Amino acid sequence: MYIKQVVIEGFKSYREQVATETFSPKLTVLEGAGHQVLSAFVEIVFDNSDNRIPVDKEEVRLRRTIGVKKDEYFLDGKHITKTEVMNLLESAGFSRSNPYYVVQQGKIASLTLMKDSERLDLLKEIGGTRVYEERRRESLKIMQETGKYSLNSFLVLFVFIFVSIQEEQIIQVVQYLDDKLRELDEEKEELKKYQQLDRQRKSLEYTIYDKELHHAKQMLMDIEENRNKVSETSATMYNKVLDAHEKCKELDKLLKDLTKEAQILSREKEAIEKQRTEAIKKRAKLELDDKDFHDKIKANIKAKEDAVAQLELLEQEIEGSYAELTRIKQLYDNQVREEENLTRGIMEREKQLSILYQKQGRATQFASKAARDQWLKKEIRDYEQVLTSNLVQEKKLRDEIEQLKKDIREQDAYIKNRKDEAAELESLISGYRQGYSQYKAERDKLHDERKVLWARENELSAEIERLKSEVVKAEKSLDHATPGDIRRGLNSVKRICKEINLHEGVFGPIFELLDCDEKFFTAVEVTAGNSLFHVVVETDEISTKIIRHLNAQKGGRVTFIPLNRVTAPRVTYPQSSDVIPLLKKLQFSDKYASAFAQVFAKTVICRDLDVATRVARTDGLDCITLEGDQVNKKGGMTGGFYDYRRSKLKFMSTIKQNMKSIKIKEEELEEVRKKLQDILIRLLLLVSSEISSIFLILLIIYLLARKLLTCGYRKHPLEILIDQKINELVAEQQKNDAKLAHEKSLLEQLRQDAMNSEKQKQSISKSLEKKEKLLSSVLTQIDQNRANIAMKQDEMGTELVDHLTPEEKEISFSAESGNN
Numbered sequence: 061m062y063i064k065q066v067v068i069e070g071f072k073s074y075r076e077q078v079a080t081e082t083f084s085p086k087l088t089v090l091e092g093a094g095h096q097v098l099s100a101f102v103e104i105v106f107d108n109s110d111n112r113i114p115v116d117k118e119e120v121r122l123r124r125t126i127g128v129k130k131d132e133y134f135l136d137g138k139h140i141t142k143t144e145v146m147n148l149l150e151s152a153g154f155s156r157s158n159p160y161y162v163v164q165q166g167k168i169a170s171l172t173l174m175k176d177s178e179r180l181d182l183l184k185e186i187g188g189t190r191v192y193e194e195r196r197r198e199s200l201k202i203m204q205e206t207g208k209y210s211l212n213s214f215l216v217l218f219v220f221i222f223v224s225i226q227e228e229q230i231i232q233v234v235q236y237l238d239d240k241l242r243e244l245d246e247e248k249e250e251l252k253k254y255q256q257l258d259r260q261r262k263s264l265e266y267t268i269y270d271k272e273l274h275h276a277k278q279m280l281m282d283i284e285e286n287r288n289k290v291s292e293t294s295a296t297m298y299n300k301v302l303d304a305h306e307k308c309k310e311l312d313k314l315l316k317d318l319t320k321e322a323q324i325l326s327r328e329k330e331a332i333e334k335q336r337t338e339a340i341k342k343r344a345k346l347e348l349d350d351k352d353f354h355d356k357i358k359a360n361i362k363a364k365e366d367a368v369a370q371l372e373l374l375e376q377e378i379e380g381s382y383a384e385l386t387r388i389k390q391l392y393d394n395q396v397r398e399e400e401n402l403t404r405g406i407m408e409r410e411k412q413l414s415i416l417y418q419k420q421g422r423a424t425q426f427a428s429k430a431a432r433d434q435w436l437k438k439e440i441r442d443y444e445q446v447l448t449s450n451l452v453q454e455k456k457l458r459d460e461i462e463q464l465k466k467d468i469r470e471q472d473a474y475i476k477n478r479k480d481e482a483a484e485l486e487s488l489i490s491g492y493r494q495g496y497s498q499y500k501a502e503r504d505k506l507h508d509e510r511k512v513l514w515a516r517e518n519e520l521s522a523e524i525e526r527l528k529s530e531v532v533k534a535e536k537s538l539d540h541a542t543p544g545d546i547r548r549g550l551n552s553v554k555r556i557c558k559e560i561n562l563h564e565g566v567f568g569p570i571f572e573l574l575d576c577d578e579k580f581f582t583a584v585e586v587t588a589g590n591s592l593f594h595v596v597v598e599t600d601e602i603s604t605k606i607i608r609h610l611n612a613q614k615g616g617r618v619t620f621i622p623l624n625r626v627t628a629p630r631v632t633y634p635q636s637s638d639v640i641p642l643l644k645k646l647q648f649s650d651k652y653a654s655a656f657a658q659v660f661a662k663t664v665i666c667r668d669l670d671v672a673t674r675v676a677r678t679d680g681l682d683c684i685t686l687e688g689d690q691v692n693k694k695g696g697m698t699g700g701f702y703d704y705r706r707s708k709l710k711f712m713s714t715i716k717q718n719m720k721s722i723k724i725k726e727e728e729l730e731e732v733r734k735k736l737q738d739i740l741i742r743l744l745l746l747v748s749s750e751i752s753s754i755f756l757i758l759l760i761i762y763l764l765a766r767k768l769l770t771c772g773y774r775k776h777p778l779e780i781l782i783d784q785k786i787n788e789l790v791a792e793q794q795k796n797d798a799k800l801a802h803e804k805s806l807l808e809q810l811r812q813d814a815m816n817s818e819k820q821k822q823s824i825s826k827s828l829e830k831k832e833k834l835l836s837s838v839l840t841q842i843d844q845n846r847a848n849i850a851m852k853q854d855e856m857g858t859e860l861v862d863h864l865t866p867e868e869k870e871i872s873f874s875a876e877s878g879n880n
Contacts (some may be wrong), residue, residue, distance in 0.1 A: 433857065588660070
């Protein structure tokens, strides 16, 4: 018999109820710490398979409950007295005179510090020989006290006393023996009666117990059968509960993911709704503007059609009028020239006639030839003065005409320049409009792509942060599931490898290097135990180096598996569909094969405990079921409930999967950011056709710096500089737009200047025409004056007569005929 389990509650060391694991039949040690409470109990579970305690059970529970006002005992849940407890323990061989069945705290330490003589006394006391030692000491004490008296001086007294004492003692002994004999006789008779009755009692009890035992066994079989059914049902329900918990976790995770995705989509929806509202407003405005424009266009088209029709009519009329005007003008010009010629001829003839008449009347007008000549000289001088004035006027008119022609040529050149400038500017504006339209379309497209990529970037960043938080949570759970000293040791190994720059040759603990199906997690963890945390290294020199640092830093304890010192054991597995080698269900790198073989090679997965027991007995292998129940090759069995929720491999699998997802998301995020960079560069090149070399160098430095960013994305100062550059270029573009508007205004001004120059040219042409007419008149006057002067000069020195010569008469007749 041995103590199987202890259940305690309310102690300073164990405030909450604590049920210990199954005790070893040999030695078990407890430790603990806590706070003071008002009540407590201790329940000891005895393994009574040897029936040492007189109770027909293989397991006996004895509890003592102590409170402020109570001290009670319970046996298998039933209330009993302290005396009954003592009697029960006495019947099992626990004597109150031997206090060493339970070793109290501090006794082991004091035992190790005892002297040999004290340790001998303790063993005698435990063995029950202490009573005899005490009696021996009392006898020796009496003998010593007796030996103090002298034989010479107290002989008589000694003999008397001795005789008296001996007689008295003999009488007392005889009386004692008589009493004892009588008691023994009575007890003998009672014993005979008792033995007879006891045999009868035992016979009856045996009969009753046999019936009760048979009935109890039958009931036990029924109960066991029911218990098995309930156990199977419970196991099924438990598995279903576990599956439900796992599914609930998956659903919770899915719900969180969907919630976050819904939040992201909600934010996107709000942004899109906002954009949609703005777009609807813009669309409504544009539709109204479009309608107004369509109405205006229709009105303009109609007005244009009317104007075109009127223009065609007017053009036809103008063409007819121009043709008629050209014909009339030509006729008019001919008539005017003819009129001028006739007028000039008439004037000449009238002057000739007048001169002839005057010459004919000179004889009556002047008394002498000299008087006549004197008057002729005076007339010549007057004509010469008029001629001089006419020549000055001619020169002035010719200068003015030349200036007007020059002005016309300048106006023609100015008009031509203005028209050329207007055509060039119009072509430039047209090209700019077309380029601006293409630029705007490309820019809007790039901005739309940039918005989509920004949204994807934010989504990926949020997803990466969520995965990282799950990794941190799984790492914390893994730390809590790992023993403290081992966890401290593993963390120290990682820190030491960084400190001494040891990056090669240290591969990590077993649980980080393996992968397997989730259904094998329990079997792997139970099989490996703390071997899951053994660190695989390349050589024993590396492990020795790390251990020295661990000892120096007091960094915990770690077990290493040097690959150069480990060889895979040779194991022959049974050929059965109910047995699977555990090692074959694990996935790991080939270079770790010897390390994994050392931990898992001698263990097989069995379908159930019956198969495991058979394989362990026949093949000498350690066996385990998927539920974690073990049967070792020596026959020992270990099993029970295993909390799958605290599975270390599950936490590690979560970490690996999330880290893999993080890597994929980060690669996608990097690709998105590269696309954003490309779009940024395209926008820069689109907005500005010329970028300074310094700015290009800054851009290249920025792109290199962006590749070095490994943590969360933040705007780099160079990116801020680029944004500023874009803003400057946009401002420059706005200036260009203002310049374009100015150029449009300038184009209108050029057209207006050309029109004004045309009007001015027409005015100058009219002035030129007037000047030319006036010059023609002046030239006529000059010719007449010159003719008069010539005639006057010819008349001088001639005879003073009152009749005309035959030539003069002919001229006179011609003049009169011409005038008529």
